[in-house]
Amino acid sequence: MPRYKLLLEYHGGNFAGWQVQPRERTVQGELQRRLGWLLGEEISVSGAGRTDAGVHALGQAAHFDSAPIVSPIEFLERLNSALPRDISALKLEEVPADFHARYSAKRKTYHYRIALAPSPFIAGLAWQIHGGTDWDAIKQATTLLEGSHNFAGFCLAESRKEDCTCHVFRAGWARDERMARFEITANRFLHRMVRLIVGTLVDIGRGRWQPEQVFRILDSGDVRLAGQAAVPEGLYLVSVEYA
Amino acid sequence: MPRYKLLLEYHGGNFAGWQVQPRERTVQGELQRRLGWLLGEEISVSGAGRTDAGVHALGQAAHFDSAPIVSPIEFLERLNSALPRDISALKLEEVPADFHARYSAKRKTYHYRIALAPSPFIAGLAWQIHGGTDWDAIKQATTLLEGSHNFAGFCLAESRKEDCTCHVFRAGWARDERMARFEITANRFLHRMVRLIVGTLVDIGRGRWQPEQVFRILDSGDVRLAGQAAVPEGLYLVSVEYA
Numbered sequence: 001m002p003r004y005k006l007l008l009e010y011h012g013g014n015f016a017g018w019q020v021q022p023r024e025r026t027v028q029g030e031l032q033r034r035l036g037w038l039l040g041e042e043i044s045v046s047g048a049g050r051t052d053a054g055v056h057a058l059g060q061a062a063h064f065d066s067a068p069i070v071s072p073i074e075f076l077e078r079l080n081s082a083l084p085r086d087i088s089a090l091k092l093e094e095v096p097a098d099f100h101a102r103y104s105a106k107r108k109t110y111h112y113r114i115a116l117a118p119s120p121f122i123a124g125l126a127w128q129i130h131g132g133t134d135w136d137a138i139k140q141a142t143t144l145l146e147g148s149h150n151f152a153g154f155c156l157a158e159s160r161k162e163d164c165t166c167h168v169f170r171a172g173w174a175r176d177e178r179m180a181r182f183e184i185t186a187n188r189f190l191h192r193m194v195r196l197i198v199g200t201l202v203d204i205g206r207g208r209w210q211p212e213q214v215f216r217i218l219d220s221g222d223v224r225l226a227g228q229a230a231v232p233e234g235l236y237l238v239s240v241e242y243a
Numbered sequence: 244m245p246r247y248k249l250l251l252e253y254h255g256g257n258f259a260g261w262q263v264q265p266r267e268r269t270v271q272g273e274l275q276r277r278l279g280w281l282l283g284e285e286i287s288v289s290g291a292g293r294t295d296a297g298v299h300a301l302g303q304a305a306h307f308d309s310a311p312i313v314s315p316i317e318f319l320e321r322l323n324s325a326l327p328r329d330i331s332a333l334k335l336e337e338v339p340a341d342f343h344a345r346y347s348a349k350r351k352t353y354h355y356r357i358a359l360a361p362s363p364f365i366a367g368l369a370w371q372i373h374g375g376t377d378w379d380a381i382k383q384a385t386t387l388l389e390g391s392h393n394f395a396g397f398c399l400a401e402s403r404k405e406d407c408t409c410h411v412f413r414a415g416w417a418r419d420e421r422m423a424r425f426e427i428t429a430n431r432f433l434h435r436m437v438r439l440i441v442g443t444l445v446d447i448g449r450g451r452w453q454p455e456q457v458f459r460i461l462d463s464g465d466v467r468l469a470g471q472a473a474v475p476e477g478l479y480l481v482s483v484e485y486a
Contacts, residue, residue: 009362010363056363080361088360088363117331117333118323118328118331119331120252121368125364
């Protein structure tokens with residue numbers, strides 16, 4: 001049975017997250033139901049990242065096995081017609097049988113959008129913060145995240161795994177007067193990691209802590225030293241790289 | 244009584260347009276009500292462009308007269324707290340008494356966004372078109388719009404004025420795989436002009452007409468030769484220039 005890789009975009013606002021759950025509307029659940037209906041067999045979809053409720057994706061990757069799909073381009077159009085408006089399938093391609101959307105991933109990139117001014121166009125798409133922010137402090141703190149560290153202190157306590165080491169290839173900010181975007185690329189991410197990092201960095205920008213607080217959180221592995229997780233609607237899974 | 248200029252952004256989706264109307268939610272109506280409440284006097288707001296229902300603004304300009312506002316920056320914050328989420332006030336400044344948001348305007352720029360692929364993030368923010376489009380034909384037709392012409396053929400018949408001459412400084416497209424944006428700057432715009440132009444250009448791109456159809460519409464002044472007006476949710480009033 002051939003394996004297919006699917007590239008996906010979705011608006012997370014009306015989903016209880018990626019992962020299928022009984023009686024909840026989930027991205028994985030919608031995909032499996034519509035793919036199963038189109039292909040006439042039960043389809044199991046595996047995603048690269050299990051995004052939480054409210055989190056968006058511009059480039060989520062997933063894979064599934066099915067009977068051969070004769071024309072992937074044509075099938076992609078049929079799939080998009082069958083999918084609800086808040087999910088789009090961007091690309092479909094056959095991949096080797098040992099490809100796994102999650103375990104084969106080498107790097108993932110997330111963005112987190114913060115609105116610095118009110119705007120009618122950001123509802124559900126960014127976190128709006130108010131008041132002055134020390135961006136120099138935030139940038140100093142951000143550089144401390146790069147490299148290999150134990151990120152247990154930036155992980156939801158109840159989801160913690162044995163090995164919490166992540167390698168952050170890049171963490172940085174793009175910013176203009178009205179919008180700031182946190183960009184982070186790593187080999188893997190722990191549960192709630194980006195939102196806990198962003199919440200902590202914004203607290204540092206507000207003067208609650210010095211930038212060195214990041215050291216303290218990484219060294220201790222204690223999530224109680226981190227800030228509150230930033231709201232989900234600012235977070236975007238942007239891309240998953242496999243090579 | 245000093246005169247103030249207000250720079251505004253709004254999402255047009257839940258408004259019956261700019262202009263105040265009995266029993267309808269309008270941008271002008273909301274502004275007048277909230278400004279009047281904050282300033283303790285009846286306020287009359289004049290806008291640079293009377294956007295239709297569903298049309299958005301990234302940089303609408305307006306003016307109003309009131310008793311002196313001591314701190315415009317502080318007042319702007321109070322105004323934004325009082326305004327509904329789909330209107331933002333970006334800037335407030337005192338202007339000379341002879342400034343008029345509409346009659347002093349030298350140039351306005353509108354953008355029209357067309358989605359070329361489905362996306363969960365465009366609902367209410369762009370017009371999604373399907374199928375192949377001849378962009379060379381669209382670009383040829385677009386260049387015919389530049390300069391001074393009688394645009395009566397791109398104006399809603401029942402709103403037509405005596406003089407329909409407009410000078411188009413620039414008309415062009417920005418485009419990638421997924422989105423096309425029509426950009427037009429002119430000294431003035433007639434009622435429904437941009438949407439009728441975009442509807443006509445897309446029809447040309449679909450092969451309904453040759454690019455020369457634009458000549459025919461301009462020469463005849465007959466809106467029955469033009470395409471259907473493109474849907475309002477793709478249209479953005481981007482900026483109004485006064486010098």
